[in-house]
Protein backbone atom coordinates (compact mmCIF):
# COMPACT_ATOMS: atom_id res chain seq x y z
CA UNK A 90 0.00 0.00 0.00
CA UNK A 91 1.26 3.44 -0.91
CA UNK A 92 1.55 6.01 1.84
CA UNK A 93 -1.12 8.25 0.24
CA UNK A 94 -3.56 5.35 0.44
CA UNK A 95 -2.89 4.98 4.13
CA UNK A 96 -3.62 8.65 4.67
CA UNK A 97 -6.74 8.51 2.52
CA UNK A 98 -8.09 5.41 4.17
CA UNK A 99 -7.51 6.54 7.71
CA UNK A 100 -10.51 7.96 9.47
CA UNK A 101 -9.65 11.30 11.02
CA UNK A 102 -11.54 10.74 14.23
CA UNK A 103 -12.73 8.00 16.51
CA UNK A 104 -15.87 9.84 17.59
CA UNK A 105 -18.43 11.56 15.40
CA UNK A 106 -18.21 15.35 15.66
CA UNK A 107 -21.75 16.69 15.67
CA UNK A 108 -22.55 19.85 13.79
CA UNK A 109 -23.69 22.77 15.97
CA UNK A 110 -22.73 21.32 19.33
CA UNK A 111 -23.90 23.60 22.16
CA UNK A 112 -21.45 24.58 24.87
CA UNK A 113 -23.13 23.63 28.16
CA UNK A 114 -21.13 24.12 31.35
CA UNK A 115 -21.56 23.60 35.07
CA UNK A 116 -22.98 27.14 35.43
CA UNK A 117 -26.02 26.18 33.38
CA UNK A 118 -26.47 22.95 35.34
CA UNK A 119 -26.25 24.82 38.65
CA UNK A 120 -28.74 27.45 37.53
CA UNK A 121 -31.24 24.85 36.30
CA UNK A 122 -30.97 22.96 39.60
CA UNK A 123 -31.42 26.20 41.55
CA UNK A 124 -34.53 26.90 39.47
CA UNK A 125 -35.97 23.46 40.20
CA UNK A 126 -35.19 23.87 43.89
CA UNK A 127 -36.86 27.28 43.91
CA UNK A 128 -40.13 25.58 43.03
CA UNK A 129 -40.85 28.16 40.30
CA UNK A 130 -40.28 26.68 36.85
CA UNK A 131 -42.78 28.76 34.86
CA UNK A 132 -42.36 32.33 33.62
CA UNK A 133 -40.95 34.28 36.54
CA UNK A 134 -37.94 36.07 37.98
CA UNK A 135 -35.32 34.30 35.84
CA UNK A 136 -37.13 35.20 32.63
CA UNK A 137 -37.35 38.79 33.84
CA UNK A 138 -33.61 38.85 34.55
CA UNK A 139 -32.80 37.22 31.21
CA UNK A 140 -34.89 39.84 29.40
CA UNK A 141 -33.18 42.66 31.28
CA UNK A 142 -29.68 41.29 30.58
CA UNK A 143 -30.52 40.73 26.93
CA UNK A 144 -32.07 44.18 26.57
CA UNK A 145 -28.94 45.78 28.02
CA UNK A 146 -26.58 43.65 25.94
CA UNK A 147 -28.33 44.58 22.70
CA UNK A 148 -29.01 48.17 23.72
CA UNK A 149 -32.71 48.04 22.85
CA UNK A 150 -35.41 49.75 24.89
CA UNK A 151 -37.45 46.55 25.35
CA UNK A 152 -36.88 42.81 25.26
CA UNK A 153 -39.64 40.21 25.55
CA UNK A 154 -38.70 36.55 25.99
CA UNK A 155 -40.83 34.04 24.11
CA UNK A 156 -40.85 30.33 23.34
CA UNK A 157 -39.00 30.53 19.99
CA UNK A 158 -37.82 32.84 17.23
CA UNK A 159 -40.74 31.54 15.21
CA UNK A 160 -43.15 32.76 17.90
CA UNK A 161 -41.21 36.05 18.07
CA UNK A 162 -41.58 36.67 14.32
CA UNK A 163 -45.21 35.55 14.27
CA UNK A 164 -46.18 37.83 17.16
CA UNK A 165 -44.24 40.70 15.57
CA UNK A 166 -46.13 40.44 12.27
CA UNK A 167 -49.43 40.17 14.15
CA UNK A 168 -48.58 43.21 16.23
CA UNK A 169 -47.88 45.22 13.08
CA UNK A 170 -51.33 44.32 11.81
CA UNK A 171 -50.02 42.30 8.89
CA UNK A 172 -52.55 39.78 7.61
CA UNK A 173 -54.79 38.74 4.78
CA UNK A 174 -54.05 40.43 1.48
CA UNK A 175 -50.67 41.73 2.64
CA UNK A 176 -47.24 40.85 1.28
CA UNK A 177 -43.98 40.53 3.18
CA UNK A 178 -40.67 40.62 1.34
CA UNK A 179 -38.06 38.16 2.55
CA UNK A 180 -35.15 36.00 1.42
CA UNK A 181 -35.78 32.46 0.19
CA UNK A 182 -32.35 31.41 1.46
CA UNK A 183 -33.46 30.89 5.05
CA UNK A 184 -34.99 28.47 7.49
CA UNK A 185 -38.63 27.57 6.84
CA UNK A 186 -39.89 29.55 9.86
CA UNK A 187 -39.07 32.93 8.30
CA UNK A 188 -41.62 32.47 5.53
CA UNK A 189 -43.96 30.13 7.42
CA UNK A 190 -44.88 32.88 9.89
CA UNK A 191 -45.89 35.17 7.02
CA UNK A 192 -48.35 32.49 5.89
CA UNK A 193 -49.57 31.95 9.46
CA UNK A 194 -50.69 35.58 9.77
CA UNK A 195 -52.54 35.18 6.47
CA UNK A 196 -50.11 37.17 4.33
CA UNK A 197 -48.02 36.20 1.31
CA UNK A 198 -44.23 35.80 1.45
CA UNK A 199 -42.57 37.47 -1.54
CA UNK A 200 -39.04 36.24 -2.12
CA UNK A 201 -36.20 38.43 -3.29
CA UNK A 202 -32.94 36.79 -4.39
CA UNK A 203 -29.76 36.95 -2.35
CA UNK A 204 -26.41 38.50 -3.08
CA UNK A 205 -24.21 35.61 -4.13
CA UNK A 206 -21.21 36.52 -2.00
CA UNK A 207 -22.88 37.43 1.33
CA UNK A 208 -25.97 35.26 0.82
CA UNK A 209 -28.06 38.04 2.37
CA UNK A 210 -31.08 39.55 0.63
CA UNK A 211 -29.95 41.76 -2.27
CA UNK A 212 -31.33 45.26 -1.54
CA UNK A 213 -30.95 46.22 -5.21
CA UNK A 214 -33.73 43.74 -6.06
CA UNK A 215 -36.18 44.72 -3.30
CA UNK A 216 -37.88 47.68 -4.97
CA UNK A 217 -38.89 45.61 -7.99
CA UNK A 218 -40.77 43.27 -5.62
CA UNK A 219 -42.76 46.02 -3.89
CA UNK A 220 -46.48 46.18 -4.76
CA UNK A 221 -49.36 48.18 -3.26
CA UNK A 222 -49.89 45.20 -0.92
CA UNK A 223 -46.36 45.14 0.51
CA UNK A 224 -46.35 45.89 4.23
CA UNK A 225 -42.98 44.79 5.54
CA UNK A 226 -39.46 43.62 4.75
CA UNK A 227 -38.26 40.61 6.77
CA UNK A 228 -34.52 40.30 6.22
CA UNK A 229 -32.48 37.48 7.73
CA UNK A 230 -28.90 38.13 8.78
CA UNK A 231 -27.52 35.00 7.19
CA UNK A 232 -24.92 33.06 9.20
CA UNK A 233 -24.58 36.08 11.50
CA UNK A 234 -23.57 38.66 8.87
CA UNK A 235 -25.74 41.76 9.16
CA UNK A 236 -27.67 42.66 6.02
CA UNK A 237 -27.14 45.96 4.22
CA UNK A 238 -29.46 47.69 6.68
CA UNK A 239 -28.91 51.26 5.43
CA UNK A 240 -30.34 50.28 2.06
CA UNK A 241 -33.13 48.15 3.52
CA UNK A 242 -34.20 50.83 6.01
CA UNK A 243 -34.07 53.54 3.33
CA UNK A 244 -36.30 51.50 0.99
CA UNK A 245 -38.69 50.76 3.87
CA UNK A 246 -38.89 54.42 4.84
CA UNK A 247 -39.49 55.51 1.28
CA UNK A 248 -42.33 53.03 0.78
CA UNK A 249 -43.81 53.13 4.29
CA UNK A 250 -42.91 49.53 5.12
CA UNK A 251 -42.10 47.93 8.45
CA UNK A 252 -38.79 46.14 8.97
CA UNK A 253 -38.91 42.98 11.09
CA UNK A 254 -35.57 41.19 11.30
CA UNK A 255 -34.92 37.48 11.59
CA UNK A 256 -31.84 37.64 13.81
CA UNK A 257 -31.80 33.93 14.68
CA UNK A 258 -28.15 33.85 13.57
CA UNK A 259 -27.19 37.33 14.64
CA UNK A 260 -26.91 37.63 18.41
CA UNK A 261 -24.00 40.00 18.98
CA UNK A 262 -23.80 41.20 15.38
CA UNK A 263 -23.25 44.92 14.82
CA UNK A 264 -23.96 47.17 11.90
CA UNK A 265 -22.05 50.47 11.81
CA UNK A 266 -21.61 50.47 15.57
CA UNK A 267 -25.17 49.45 16.43
CA UNK A 268 -26.18 46.00 17.57
CA UNK A 269 -28.62 43.97 15.55
CA UNK A 270 -31.78 44.28 17.62
CA UNK A 271 -31.78 48.08 17.52
CA UNK A 272 -32.04 48.65 13.77
CA UNK A 273 -35.50 47.76 12.42
CA UNK A 274 -38.96 48.08 13.99
CA UNK A 275 -38.86 44.69 15.70
CA UNK A 276 -36.11 42.04 15.84
CA UNK A 277 -36.52 38.33 16.58
CA UNK A 278 -33.77 36.14 18.08
CA UNK A 279 -33.52 32.38 18.59
CA UNK A 280 -32.12 30.27 21.42
CA UNK A 281 -32.69 26.94 19.66
CA UNK A 282 -30.19 24.22 20.59
CA UNK A 283 -27.67 24.98 17.83
CA UNK A 284 -27.68 28.77 18.08
CA UNK A 285 -24.97 30.97 19.62
CA UNK A 286 -26.99 31.33 22.84
CA UNK A 287 -29.16 28.32 23.65
CA UNK A 288 -32.03 27.62 26.02
CA UNK A 289 -33.21 24.39 24.31
CA UNK A 290 -36.08 26.23 22.67
CA UNK A 291 -36.55 29.94 23.13
CA UNK A 292 -36.63 33.33 21.49
CA UNK A 293 -36.56 37.06 22.15
CA UNK A 294 -38.19 40.11 20.67
CA UNK A 295 -36.42 43.46 20.89
CA UNK A 296 -37.92 46.81 19.99
CA UNK A 297 -37.78 50.46 20.96
CA UNK A 298 -41.53 50.94 20.87
CA UNK A 299 -43.29 50.34 24.21
CA UNK A 300 -46.66 49.42 22.70
CA UNK A 301 -45.04 46.70 20.56
CA UNK A 302 -43.32 45.21 23.60
CA UNK A 303 -46.44 45.39 25.80
CA UNK A 304 -48.75 43.88 23.22
CA UNK A 305 -46.34 41.13 22.20
CA UNK A 306 -45.89 40.20 25.86
CA UNK A 307 -49.66 40.18 26.31
CA UNK A 308 -50.19 38.01 23.23
CA UNK A 309 -47.43 35.62 24.34
CA UNK A 310 -49.29 34.91 27.60
CA UNK A 311 -52.90 34.16 26.68
CA UNK A 312 -53.80 37.85 26.55
CA UNK A 313 -53.96 38.00 30.34
CA UNK A 314 -53.58 41.39 31.96
CA UNK A 315 -51.46 39.93 34.77
CA UNK A 316 -48.71 37.28 34.48
CA UNK A 317 -48.85 34.15 36.63
CA UNK A 318 -45.76 35.25 38.55
CA UNK A 319 -47.43 38.53 39.40
CA UNK A 320 -50.72 36.79 40.24
CA UNK A 321 -49.33 34.14 42.52
CA UNK A 322 -46.42 35.96 44.21
CA UNK A 323 -47.07 37.48 47.62
CA UNK A 324 -47.24 41.10 46.51
CA UNK A 325 -49.36 40.34 43.42
CA UNK A 326 -53.08 40.13 42.92
CA UNK A 327 -54.68 36.82 41.93
CA UNK A 328 -57.09 38.58 39.60
CA UNK A 329 -56.66 38.85 35.88
CA UNK A 330 -58.59 39.97 32.86
CA UNK A 331 -58.49 38.47 29.39
CA UNK A 332 -57.92 41.50 27.23
CA UNK A 333 -57.31 39.70 23.92
CA UNK A 334 -57.11 36.11 22.65
CA UNK A 335 -53.42 35.33 23.13
CA UNK A 336 -51.16 32.30 22.92
CA UNK A 337 -48.96 30.22 25.19
CA UNK A 338 -45.69 31.50 23.68
CA UNK A 339 -43.98 32.53 26.91
CA UNK A 340 -40.51 31.46 27.98
CA UNK A 341 -40.09 29.51 31.22
CA UNK A 342 -37.63 30.09 34.08
CA UNK A 343 -36.08 26.68 33.38
CA UNK A 344 -35.16 27.91 29.90
CA UNK A 345 -34.00 31.31 31.15
CA UNK A 346 -31.82 29.48 33.70
CA UNK A 347 -29.84 28.00 30.79
CA UNK A 348 -29.86 31.30 28.92
CA UNK A 349 -28.47 33.48 31.72
CA UNK A 350 -24.95 31.99 31.86
CA UNK A 351 -25.03 31.45 28.09
CA UNK A 352 -25.62 35.15 27.52
CA UNK A 353 -22.91 36.06 30.02
CA UNK A 354 -20.41 33.98 28.00
CA UNK A 355 -21.51 35.23 24.58
CA UNK A 356 -18.69 37.75 24.15
CA UNK A 357 -15.91 35.37 25.19
CA UNK A 358 -17.42 32.66 23.01
CA UNK A 359 -17.41 35.07 20.10
CA UNK A 360 -13.65 35.47 20.50
CA UNK A 361 -13.29 31.69 20.28
CA UNK A 362 -15.60 31.55 17.27
CA UNK A 363 -13.55 34.25 15.54
CA UNK A 364 -10.36 32.24 16.11
CA UNK A 365 -11.89 29.08 14.63
CA UNK A 366 -13.28 31.12 11.73
CA UNK A 367 -9.83 32.50 10.90
CA UNK A 368 -8.27 29.04 11.15
CA UNK A 369 -10.86 27.67 8.70
CA UNK A 370 -10.44 30.64 6.33
CA UNK A 371 -6.68 30.17 6.31
CA UNK A 372 -6.90 26.40 5.80
CA UNK A 373 -9.47 26.45 2.99
CA UNK A 374 -8.31 29.47 0.99
CA UNK A 375 -6.53 27.33 -1.62
CA UNK A 376 -9.25 24.65 -1.91
CA UNK A 377 -11.90 24.58 -4.66
CA UNK A 378 -14.44 26.30 -2.40
CA UNK A 379 -15.73 29.81 -1.84
CA UNK A 380 -14.90 30.71 1.75
CA UNK A 381 -17.18 33.26 3.47
CA UNK A 382 -17.01 36.75 1.98
CA UNK A 383 -14.55 39.11 3.68
CA UNK A 384 -16.02 41.01 6.61
CA UNK A 385 -15.89 44.81 6.19
CA UNK A 386 -14.66 46.89 9.12
CA UNK A 387 -18.04 48.57 9.73
CA UNK A 388 -19.84 45.37 10.64
CA UNK A 389 -19.37 42.78 13.31
CA UNK A 390 -20.25 39.28 12.19
CA UNK A 391 -21.97 37.14 14.84
CA UNK A 392 -20.11 34.06 13.51
CA UNK A 393 -23.04 31.72 13.84
CA UNK A 394 -22.39 29.45 10.85
CA UNK A 395 -19.19 28.80 8.96
CA UNK A 396 -20.47 27.95 5.49
CA UNK A 397 -18.52 27.21 2.34
CA UNK A 398 -19.73 26.92 -1.23
CA UNK A 399 -18.17 23.90 -2.91
CA UNK A 400 -16.97 25.09 -6.32
CA UNK A 401 -18.77 22.40 -8.30
CA UNK A 402 -18.01 24.20 -11.57
CA UNK A 403 -14.31 23.78 -10.98
CA UNK A 404 -14.09 20.29 -9.53
CA UNK A 405 -15.78 17.01 -10.19
CA UNK A 406 -17.55 16.53 -6.87
CA UNK A 407 -21.03 17.38 -5.65
CA UNK A 408 -21.76 19.02 -2.32
CA UNK A 409 -23.64 15.92 -1.16
CA UNK A 410 -20.60 13.78 -1.94
CA UNK A 411 -18.48 16.06 0.23
CA UNK A 412 -21.03 15.61 3.04
CA UNK A 413 -20.84 11.81 2.72
CA UNK A 414 -17.06 11.85 2.62
CA UNK A 415 -16.93 14.06 5.71
CA UNK A 416 -19.37 11.73 7.49
CA UNK A 417 -17.02 8.85 6.69
CA UNK A 418 -14.34 10.90 8.42
CA UNK A 419 -16.70 11.26 11.41
CA UNK A 420 -17.30 14.93 10.71
CA UNK A 421 -20.91 16.14 10.88
CA UNK A 422 -22.13 18.92 8.60
CA UNK A 423 -25.17 21.09 8.04
CA UNK A 424 -26.85 22.46 4.94
CA UNK A 425 -28.03 26.02 5.53
CA UNK A 426 -30.11 26.15 3.46
CA UNK A 427 -31.93 24.61 0.54
CA UNK A 428 -33.74 27.70 -0.71
CA UNK A 429 -37.44 27.77 0.18
CA UNK A 430 -38.42 28.22 -3.47
CA UNK A 431 -37.03 24.72 -4.08
CA UNK A 432 -38.92 23.18 -1.15
CA UNK A 433 -42.04 21.21 -2.11
CA UNK A 434 -44.58 23.36 -0.27
CA UNK A 435 -43.33 26.72 -1.51
CA UNK A 436 -42.46 25.44 -4.98
CA UNK A 437 -45.97 24.08 -5.50
CA UNK A 438 -47.94 26.82 -3.72
CA UNK A 439 -46.31 29.60 -5.74
CA UNK A 440 -45.28 27.70 -8.89
CA UNK A 441 -41.64 28.57 -8.46
CA UNK A 442 -39.01 27.44 -10.93
CA UNK A 443 -35.44 26.80 -9.76
CA UNK A 444 -34.14 29.73 -11.83
CA UNK A 445 -36.56 32.23 -10.31
CA UNK A 446 -33.88 32.99 -7.71
CA UNK A 447 -30.60 32.07 -9.41
CA UNK A 448 -28.29 33.07 -6.59
CA UNK A 449 -30.34 31.21 -3.98
CA UNK A 450 -30.26 28.21 -6.34
CA UNK A 451 -26.51 28.56 -6.80
CA UNK A 452 -25.92 28.64 -3.03
CA UNK A 453 -28.43 25.84 -2.31
CA UNK A 454 -26.53 23.45 -4.58
CA UNK A 455 -23.13 24.25 -3.11
CA UNK A 456 -23.49 25.29 0.52
CA UNK A 457 -21.96 23.29 3.31
CA UNK A 458 -21.79 24.25 7.00
CA UNK A 459 -18.85 22.87 8.93
CA UNK A 460 -18.84 22.08 12.65
CA UNK A 461 -18.57 25.49 14.26
CA UNK A 462 -19.03 26.15 17.95
CA UNK A 463 -17.16 27.47 20.94
CA UNK A 464 -17.42 23.91 22.27
CA UNK A 465 -14.94 22.66 19.61
CA UNK A 466 -11.47 21.78 20.86
CA UNK A 467 -8.35 22.69 18.88
CA UNK A 468 -8.13 18.99 17.99
CA UNK A 469 -11.70 19.05 16.62
CA UNK A 470 -10.84 22.05 14.44
CA UNK A 471 -7.68 20.31 13.17
CA UNK A 472 -9.71 17.18 12.37
CA UNK A 473 -12.23 19.17 10.33
CA UNK A 474 -9.45 20.93 8.45
CA UNK A 475 -7.51 17.72 7.76
CA UNK A 476 -10.62 15.86 6.62
CA UNK A 477 -11.83 18.54 4.22
CA UNK A 478 -8.33 19.07 2.82
CA UNK A 479 -7.98 15.33 2.27
CA UNK A 480 -11.36 15.06 0.53
CA UNK A 481 -10.98 18.09 -1.72
CA UNK A 482 -7.30 17.43 -2.28
CA UNK A 483 -8.07 14.23 -4.18
CA UNK A 484 -10.86 15.49 -6.45
CA UNK A 485 -10.22 16.10 -10.11
CA UNK A 486 -10.47 19.45 -11.80
CA UNK A 487 -13.19 19.47 -14.41
CA UNK A 488 -12.19 19.91 -18.08
CA UNK A 489 -8.64 18.95 -17.32
CA UNK A 490 -8.21 17.12 -20.60
CA UNK A 491 -9.60 20.03 -22.58
CA UNK A 492 -7.28 22.55 -20.98
CA UNK A 493 -4.33 20.23 -21.57
CA UNK A 494 -5.09 20.12 -25.29
Ligand SMILES: *Cc1c(COP(=O)(O)O)cnc(C)c1O
Nearest residue numbers: 157158159184186257279280281
Ligand atom coordinates in the same frame (compact mmCIF):
# COMPACT_ATOMS: atom_id res chain seq x y z
C1 LIG B 1 -33.24 28.68 13.84
C2 LIG B 1 -33.85 29.64 12.91
C3 LIG B 1 -35.17 30.09 13.07
C4 LIG B 1 -36.12 29.47 14.03
O1 LIG B 1 -35.79 29.66 15.35
P1 LIG B 1 -36.65 28.90 16.46
O2 LIG B 1 -36.18 29.52 17.72
O3 LIG B 1 -36.31 27.45 16.34
O4 LIG B 1 -38.09 29.18 16.18
C5 LIG B 1 -35.62 31.09 12.26
N1 LIG B 1 -34.85 31.63 11.31
C6 LIG B 1 -33.61 31.20 11.10
C7 LIG B 1 -32.80 31.85 10.03
C8 LIG B 1 -33.08 30.17 11.87
O5 LIG B 1 -31.84 29.72 11.62
